[in-house]
Amino acid sequence: MAASPPRAPLLEVRGLSKAFGGLRAVDDLSFAVQEGEILGLLGPNGSGKT
Numbered sequence: 001m002a003a004s005p006p007r008a009p010l011l012e013v014r015g016l017s018k019a020f021g022g023l024r025a026v027d028d029l030s031f032a033v034q035e036g037e038i039l040g041l042l043g044p045n046g047s048g049k050t
Helices: none
Strands: 011-020 023-033
Touching: none
Parallel strands: none
Antiparallel strands: 011 023
């Protein structure tokens, strides 16, 4: 059986950065979420997950 061609992700993020004042909470984050996958972000309170 031939492999099916790769599918485009439902969500793709490349090079995301976020700073609050002088604090860089996220720096150069990249990820892709495929259909059927579940993604969770973990971190302490006030770390910029929202």
